[in-house]
Amino acid sequence: MNKFERINAALHSKEVDRIPVNLWMHFSAYDQNPRLLAEKQVDYARKYDFDFIKLAPFGLYSVEDWGVEIEYFNKVNQPPLATKYAIEKPQDWATIEVLPAIFGTYGKQLQLAQHVAKLSKGEIPFVQTIFSPLTTAYKLGGNRLLLDIKEHPEYVRQALEVITETTINFVKANIEAGVSGFFFATQLATTDLVTEFEYQRFGVPYDLEVIKSYNRQTFFNIAHIHGENNLFDIIEKYPVNCLNWHDRWTSPSLAEARKRTNKCLLGGIQEAPYFDVHHQITKKSLLVDGSVNEVELHVQEAIQEVNGKGLILGPGCVADQEVSEKNIYAVRKASVLTGQSIQSA
Template identity: 30%
Template sequence: MGEHMTPRERVSAALKGEPVDRVPLCFWHHFNPEGSGERLAEQTLHFFRDTFHLDIIKIMPDIPYPGPEQPFLEARQIRFLPRLDVDTTPEFQQQLLCIRKIRAEVGPDSPIILTLFSPLTYLMFFFGPPHARTINIARSDPQVFEEGLGTLAANLRKLMEAAIDAGADGIFYSCMGATTADFTLDEYKELGWRYDLQALRGAEKGWLNIAHIHADPQQSSDQIYFEFFDRYPVQALSWSDRLTGPSLSEALTLTDKCLMGGLFERGPITQGGETEITNEIMAAITQTKGRRLILANGCSVPDDTPERWLQFARSQVDSLQH
């Protein structure tokens, strides 16, 4: 290990559990690109590269998947989800434009990941809140529900392949529904895992694929099916370890994958102060001994988070470099 690692070297070493000059750091919030891949690239570069010099550039899902204009009300509407082609879907083209522009700007040493949601998550979006609506449809009309999951998985697979070819290093793959408050584990295996495998085949060439296990902060009793995600074909697992179990130290015993977490998205990095931020960073590093860890928030920080707290977190991580 040299005295100073590039972001790519640092993240790659963390994935393998090898020594790093300091723990890799990433945090994020949403942008408003108004459908423009070029604008999203500019906003992303300003935040991740120019302002905070983060180790991973995470392209947010702010040019959304082309879903229905109005929430679905009944199962039969799922049948109208179209098969999409990358070359003729404007939203996909804009995401790929964003990837290419960022890669051209940062060169090979900065990891880039594209944020996408799982097929099950998209259907939960399409039916809208509460989650119970989607869950009821899945249970009452599973054949039609799974038709939609298959369509979405096929579309996502093509987009992922194109994203990696355009210069992304991997996919940040966000999964809802994998909690005790939503589907049973057996249901999740059929409706989540099965179609996730189909979609993630598109990311096979990526070296930085991350599964994000999403828990709703409003459902404080949630327990995520963390151990189940050890079988996902990804290099790292992301979750809100400060919101729901397991802790980082527990997670080290449950998977050999790299862990992405340690910072509470509604905690010190958004509210301060300096002592609390320092304590949270050091607790994450202590739990993992700084190995197999990408220090990150568990979910997006609020868009209006004061920059001073994010900058302080950045400076504290820098101070750990040796």
């Protein structure tokens, strides 16, 4: 199987020659240069024979063009930080305007997709990272958003319409660039930030408008649900064919999710720290501090939870940039051996 065939088979819960895998991460030392970032991402995927590339634009790319002030560090494991939000009072939501996809920070991320398309030469699927409109609004205004949803919903809706149209502009340009699909990330589908009712009103309609702008044109479309206490029951019904969340440290588990949906599940590898009973960190990350044997067993457990069907191995969110090379190879080895043993059972 080539990588496109392997991913497509996993998306349709068909047999694969090995379980497809990717350990995506940010490349914060390089992510302000789209050409250099593209080279790093393609080289990383080729070195470890990953089955797809998740493009890794920095997490604030969707708001800089609207005035969020950002500090850049260009260092490993030190992503850019917002130093000043663009929305400081309710009326500010009405000032943002629809943006094209070809200029500014959006334009750089489009260049990233274009460069990856050239470098990958049609040999590996790649998906662009986009954020739900409500997530982008949260990056624009921080907790101001959560207050204005309650007190000034008309302003928030106006802004969400603008963000949605801008996101769709970006989506269309990325389809022209040759992406295989989109990694649609929502960081607000959690009751830690909004109620289910609020997400139904301010999240779902705009999410669906974005997703429906591409889901019939691209074959590999992932919904990423970020955070604990997630609204999995809502997001699992979205018209995407793959779901990703922190399955190792928040519910549902892979096994539980398989009982609830037939969609492809992307996960199984814990990217977050491990804590002891005293809430002290015992491992920064299994991929960083774990032994090869621990990593292999971890991967085998994930594959066995769903009997190797409809699964793509990956982290619940970005992997630590200091991941151990021996453990990357351990993941790859386990994905092959465990997958083969399940297929032959």
